[in-house]
Amino acid sequence: MIDVQRLRVLRAVAEHGSFNRAAAALLLTPSAVSQHIAVLERSLGHPVAIRSSRGVTLTEPGRLLVEAAETISAELDHVRRQIDRLGAERPRLTVATFTSGGRFLLPGALARFVAVHPEVELTVRESEPETALPMVRRGEADLALAYRFDGPLPVRPGERPGIDWTPLMDDPLSVVLPRGHRLAGRVGVGLGELAGERWVLGCLKTEAYLRRHAERAGFELRVAASTTDYFFAQSLVAAGVGVSLVPKVSLDPAPGLAVIDVEPPRPARYIGVAAPRRNRPHPHAAAFVTALAEAAGAHRGRP
Numbered sequence: 488m489i490d491v492q493r494l495r496v497l498r499a500v501a502e503h504g505s506f507n508r509a510a511a512a513l514l515l516t517p518s519a520v521s522q523h524i525a526v527l528e529r530s531l532g533h534p535v536a537i538r539s540s541r542g543v544t545l546t547e548p549g550r551l552l553v554e555a556a557e558t559i560s561a562e563l564d565h566v567r568r569q570i571d572r573l574g575a576e577r578p579r580l581t582v583a584t585f586t587s588g589g590r591f592l593l594p595g596a597l598a599r600f601v602a603v604h605p606e607v608e609l610t611v612r613e614s615e616p617e618t619a620l621p622m623v624r625r626g627e628a629d630l631a632l633a634y635r636f637d638g639p640l641p642v643r644p645g646e647r648p649g650i651d652w653t654p655l656m657d658d659p660l661s662v663v664l665p666r667g668h669r670l671a672g673r674v675g676v677g678l679g680e681l682a683g684e685r686w687v688l689g690c691l692k693t694e695a696y697l698r699r700h701a702e703r704a705g706f707e708l709r710v711a712a713s714t715t716d717y718f719f720a721q722s723l724v725a726a727g728v729g730v731s732l733v734p735k736v737s738l739d740p741a742p743g744l745a746v747i748d749v750e751p752p753r754p755a756r757y758i759g760v761a762a763p764r765r766n767r768p769h770p771h772a773a774a775f776v777t778a779l780a781e782a783a784g785a786h787r788g789r790p
Contacts, residue, residue: 489527489530489531489552490526490527490530491559492523493523493524493526493527494527494552494553494555494556494559495513495556495560496509496513496515496520496523496524496527497523497524497527497535497536497549497552497553497556498553498556498557498560499512499513499520500520500524500536500543501543501545501549501550501553504542504543505542505543506520506521506524506538506543524536527552531548531552533546533548534546534548534549535548535549535552536549557624557649558649560625561624561625561626561649561763564625564626564627567626577606577607577608578606578607578608578770578771579607579608579609579610580607580608580609580610580629580630580769580771580772580775581609581610581611581612581627581628581629581630582609582610582611582612582628582629582630582631582632582775583611583612583613583614583618583619583622583623583628583630583631583632583633584611584612584613584614584619584631584632584633585613585614585615585616585619585632585633585634586613586716587717587718587734587736587737588632588633588634588736588758589611589613589632590736591736591737591786592632592655592736592758592779592782592783592786593611593632593782594782595778595781595782595785595786596775596778596779596781596782597609597778599778599781599782600774600775600778603774604771604774607771612628614628614631616631616633616634616635616640619631619632619633619761620633620640620650620761623650623761623762623763624649624650624763626763629762629763629769629772630760630761630762630769630772630775630776631650631760631761632655632758632759632760632779633758633759633760633761634658634756634757634758634759635756635757635759636692636696636754636755636756636757640652640761649763649764650761650762650763650764651761651762651763651764652759652760652761653759653760653761653762653776653780654757654758654759655758655759655760655779655780655783656757656758656783656786656787657755657756657757657758658734658735658736658755658756658757658758659734659735659748659749659753659754659755660693660696660732660733660734660735660749660753660754660755660756661732661733661734661735661738661746661747661748661749662676662678662681662730662731662732662733662746662747662748662749663720663721663724663730663731663732663733663738663740663744663745663746663747664724664730664744664745664746664747665724665725665727665730665743665744665745666742666743666744666745668730668745670747671745671747672745673747674747674748675747675748675749675750676747676748676749676750677749677750678697678700678704678732678749679700679704679706681730682701682704682706683706683709684709684729684730685709685710685711685728685729685730686708686709686710686711686729686730686731686732687711687712687713687714687720687723687724687728687729687730687731688710688712688713688714688720688731689714689715689716689717689718689719689720689721689731689732689733689737690715690717691713691715693732694708694710694713696732696754697732711723711728711729712728712729717731717733717734717737718737718739720733721733721737721738721739721740721741721744722741724744725741725743725744732749732754733746734755734756736758758783760776760779762776
């Protein structure tokens with residue numbers, strides 16, 4: 488039988504890349520960490536970690552064990568929270584959300600959910616998907632309203648999602664221009680037509696997309712301002728700092744702005760809700776996902 492404590496030690500070694508650093512994090516001696524790993528290897532009949540001058544490298548059995556350790560840790564945390572809920576006066580539901588999606592969808596979803604489940608104590612935590620999805624996996628949040636661009640879910644390198652994803656809505660990106668811009672009267676615009684513009688960025692992921700497009704189109708991206716807030720970025724566009732690329736749910740066009748569709752292939756974010764992949768889901772999670780889907784449906788088709 489594989490000892491859970493030794494899995495915890497191996498997980499710390501993988502996270503810190505060193506027996507010494509893992510020992511410090513676990514409040515153990517390096518020799519104790521080494522002994523735990525040695526016993527684990529003897530019980531398996533396979534090496535799990537290779538030490539070198541550059542640090543520690545996991546073998547394939549070691550990587551499989553670390554994945555299992557993460558799953559077991561998340562399940563134990565989930566059970567502990569379920570036990571805590573048994574003694575709570577009110578059931579609790581924790582929802583993580585990125586800012587613009589929460590602003591767009593949560594008010595309607597919360598109103599629907601609370602009307603049916605007034606007994607549930609709701610907690611909302613603001614987090615970008617890269618942070619929110621591991622929170623769900625570890626049991627720190629019951630659900631996460633998140634997004635992805637083309638490609639897999641945005642988890643940290645080396646982590647497996649361990650979650651179920653329910654799509655809610657597409658979130659196409661638009662070009663936002665100052666009202667007096669030469670292209671402000673257009674119905675659609677190709678990004679290549681903005682090759683000479685200065686750009687205001689509202690998100691690092693948008694920057695990555697723009698840089699890829701600029702490289703394909705043969706021009707250099709000129710960044711005038713870089714922010715982590717699409718609403719702030721739009722205020723800078725209105726002030727004449729540059730142009731921007733903004734998702735639909737973040738559009739807040741002031742009188743001094745023009746919003747133009749991007750010509751196909753139009754870039755988009757894909758918004759959904761993540762729930763942990765467990766045998767015993769949160770008893771109110773499905774109802775909240777339904778409320779989010781209804782809120783998204785109410786917005787679908789609006790200009």
